[in-house]
Amino acid sequence: MVGAAWMLASLASGGYRNLMTHSDDQPLSTGLKGRCQRCGEGRLFDGFLTVRPRCEACGLDYSFADSGDGPAVFVILFAGFIICAMALVVEVKYQPPFWLHAVIFGPLVLIVCLGMLRPLKGLMIALQYRHNAREGRLDRDGPAGG
Numbered sequence: 001m002v003g004a005a006w007m008l009a010s011l012a013s014g015g016y017r018n019l020m021t022h023s024d025d026q027p028l029s030t031g032l033k034g035r036c037q038r039c040g041e042g043r044l045f046d047g048f049l050t051v052r053p054r055c056e057a058c059g060l061d062y063s064f065a066d067s068g069d070g071p072a073v074f075v076i077l078f079a080g081f082i083i084c085a086m087a088l089v090v091e092v093k094y095q096p097p098f099w100l101h102a103v104i105f106g107p108l109v110l111i112v113c114l115g116m117l118r119p120l121k122g123l124m125i126a127l128q129y130r131h132n133a134r135e136g137r138l139d140r141d142g143p144a145g146g
């Protein structure tokens with residue numbers, strides 16, 4: 001029921017424009033792999049986090065892609081939960097000295113955060129493309145602007 005409502009909302013919000021492509025139903029897989037959401041072939045990133053100007057396979061213009069600080073927020077939430085839970089379990093079970101916590105969890109924070117950042121950015125851009133999400137603009141010629 002919720003899935004159907006979400007799908008209808010997705011179609012109403014412009015998601016229908018992607019229905020002609022094969023990778024449309026996999027924003028999760030194409031986004032996490034850093035692939036083009038339209039064709040599923042071209043690479044999304046040039047370097048670690050820099051988005052390419054366009055898809056090398058289908059020519060999709062990536063200028064719409066602006067994930068802002070969305071990926072960082074999710075990385076903070078997920079990594080914070082994972083690392084804090086691990087640190088608490090280690091502290092309760094083994095009670096190691098604090099320097100050992102720093103040696104273990106300091107690098108682990110970097111590894112987990114940097115490892116999650118690129119897939120989550122790809123996922124957010126894929127979802128942005130699928131739902132035709134963009135920055136709000138004033139529509140002066142619309143019915144409200146008269």
Ligand SMILES: [Zn+2]
Nearest residue numbers: 036039055058
């Ligand atoms: Zn493409």
